[in-house]
Amino acid sequence: MNNRRTLFRTAIALAALVAGGAALAQNKVTMGVSIPAATHGWTGGVVYWANRTKGELEKQYPGMTVIVKTAGSATEQANQVQDLQTANKIDTLVILPFESAPLTKPVAQVKSKGVFVTVVDRGLTDPSAQSAYVAGDNPGFGKVAGEYIGKQLGGKGNVVVLRGIPTVIDNQRVDAFNAVLKAQYPDVKVLDAKHGNWNRDDAFKVMQDYLTRFKQIDAVWASDDDMAVGVQKAIEQAKRTDIKLVLGGAGSKEYIKKVMDGDKIVTADVTYSPSMIADAMKLTAEARVKGTTMPATTIIPSVLITKENAAKYYEPASPF
């Protein structure tokens, strides 16, 4: 008798709990954001935007909790993802994977527990491990750069290219760049393309050696604003005046400022903004709170920054 009453009470309590839980789930989202640590300019920007967006989202959607975690390696990130799911009980994950392959399994596991997963920028090797994908446009990044350089040179001249760290992303960019020149500006000659590893110092050395090797260079596709810094120093040191254009990329605040101020050699930049983490977080949050579906793939286009639109992209508070 007593037992049965207890059972009955428990059942009611449980039902109430489940109902309450369901009600809560509609507006209470716990979002984990896992990103690489700020080890260079671009990831520094990612961390800045993630933290900034955390504040905005928590204000915009009361009851939403956003937990931002940074990882120094793929292994650390895999552990973090696990902790976010077990300890923080997240129901939504926005992740910019350190590396694609090692994180595919851990993310897939989290998703199998019912967590909504948005993957940003660097994809996973198995797309079924993600609910949505938000990325920058790498082929577009190369294409826009190629079109700009070809046009600025009037379809004729010598270009040297600095590549990033050997990765799929870098290949996509360079392939698209070369394809545009080949198709639209066949008289623009790419003299050579070497890896500057998205690093100022390496870019400085590679550019010094290009300058030794080639007597006439019309434009440099530095393909990254960090590398453009090293490239410009090498040109200054060699006192070369043949180079009319240095095009970086990613849209760092210094280079956008240069474009804004009407620099002679840096006349444009191509976006590949670390703020894509913010876009991904906002899109995911909206879909989760309103219960709408998010497109499987969202590509944030790479656009050309020129003097006319530079102010729109200038973010002085960002470290990048």
Added chain:
Amino acid sequence: MPPAHTDTSTAAVTAAVDTSATARLATGLRRGLKLHGMGPVLGLVLLCIAGTLLNSDFASVDNAMNLLTRTAFIGIIAVGMCFVIISGGIDLSVGSMAALIAGSVILFMNAMAPAVGSPVLVVALGMGFAVLLGAVFGLAHGLLITKGRIEPFIVTLGTLGIFRAYLTYFANGGAITLDNALSDVYSPVYYASLLGVPIPVWVFAVVALLGALILNRTAYGRYVQAIGSNEQVARYAAVDVDRIKVITYVLLGVCVGIATLLYVPRLGSASPTTGLLWELEAIAAVIVGGTALKGGAGSITGTVVGAVLLSVISNILNLTSIISVYLNAAVQGFVIIAVAFMQRARR
């Protein structure tokens, strides 16, 4: 008794023959040292011939100066590293240390600029601060290793992470950039030349010369070699092992400070990728130059040749495009191993 510090084989053979042992030891030593230096020198000569054949610009004065200037950073650090390795130690943190010093010095100078009127004075203070900071970091390493009795490998592995993390923290993940006005005043330190030779090359030469003098002509230098050869024997011979060791780390710290004060004016900025893997380049330069990783024996000349050799490889790869860009690191690895092998064959 002075501990034997060259090849154990040569020493053992000479010791076995008792008659005129000292004279034989001396010639053996001289021959050993002479041949010792041959591997890297031979490797360098071969590389230079190859470079000239592949691209005639390789042999130009401008290229040679570019090459020596960019070698100066690693070269100066390698001179300090040579002492540490000969004494039987190691320092894995120099790249991170250089990055943190660069960042701190830039922040220091930017902060001083409004208070101190003259930019020249600010730059001078900044340079002094770089060397001081290096010495302090070196002292901390030395004390942790000797008084704290922690393996050098562990101590410097720890600081490797600490230094870089603090730089990233100060930089807020981005870059720390030197004030423009200061940058203009400071840039000649890297870009100016004296008698046609860039300043960093002069500094490199002076540091190497001083290093060689200290290592070969002073009691301190002999103690360093003695400790690396056999620490116990050195202790019995009343050598103040702890003090000598601490000084080697301070010397290395000072070298890192000097390298940094040449580095800062190059790009006028420090970012979390500054000095990445410099520790391995410096250690490679020392080892390729014929210094034993286990300590005891080594030479500054070899270290300088080793450092130049490493830069020559990447320079040649940049000046040519016959090898896939993905294989740059492999070429460097092959040359390092080949040079080390030449050394071994001639020992």
